[in-house]
Amino acid sequence: MAAALSLGLSLSAVPASAAPATPSSVAAAGELVLPAAPRAVPRATQILNAGASGFLWAQEGDDRLLWTSYATGATTALEQRLPAPVEYDIDSGYFHEAASFHPGWYGDGSDTVALYSQEDSQVTLLKGDGTSGGAVVVPVPEGHTYQGTFGAASSPTGPTSAGTTPGRAPAGPWTASAAPSPTPTTSSASTSCRPASPPPR
Template identity: 50%
Template structure:
């Protein structure tokens, strides 16, 4: 026979039920509060770009050889506006007084310079430095300037092209439609070569004389151009 519960047992069961319900509601409320707090603490996504600094570069600084002569060579380096003469025998480096208009820029991905800095001579220790002001002229010096320095004016109507040895080449006409080339050499230096001129510089002149189309010289002397000064000119080849 099932005995009915007494009043004390009924009250105990009801009390336990209320306690269990209270604990359940408290746990549920705590989870909700924690979730809301975590959501509030999470920062919103930023619209600003993330900048990652590049790592160390392992590519050597690019160097451009501008002229190779008998005793050394002329170079220019990436990120620098200075010119350097390097001696073959000793490896000694001398910085020239002349500066480039701006430092050279080099693309490490395309392996190329953004521009070529100009013509500084070919095949000899003669370094050619062209300047457009105060009037167009080419200064010829030995290596880093440790010898005689002379200046060759570029005649009116002519444009500087290059220097081979101690011969300055100019042209008339445009680059795409040249009407003549001119080889300018020094005269009035006594020995017939500008290397015999006094240290500190002199001014050179050259008179235009007709001559055959010259081949590119491999040394300081230019075929078709007499020692001691003068200029040869001819119409452009086909």
């Protein structure tokens, strides 16, 4: 019974030193300000690409692109970062700042990670975290917009799969298969671009 009575004390009976006086917790006389509780919801995470050996992701409060290996569980930050940290509103359930939700923007369905640079008008293709093997740069032709990078396939170096040479595009949609050297490659990705506006009729 004594324990129940001690819990029934009013908040005004709690000494003023119960809460530290910081600029954000200064309260009117007779009030007790309690610090905010830890967040009970995990940080929001975006899975950007999942391949055979790992996946690319970004997390709330961070602007890094992260690659995690399935085999080891090791996570490596890529050199390229997002323009701003990922921001997620737990009350509304929406992202305020986020990596692109466009399918294939960072690659899709393989260990090929695509990093598009609008300033340079090119897409850099990496294998996973980029530490094993070199990068391949695919230019986006003038007047076209980057649409995504999809899958992985075996293809020799040479003309793109649309039958054009790199840097030149047909009038309609095209796909470029990139390879790092003039020798056949065992893993290349298809990077898709389309004209920025429809051609006049």
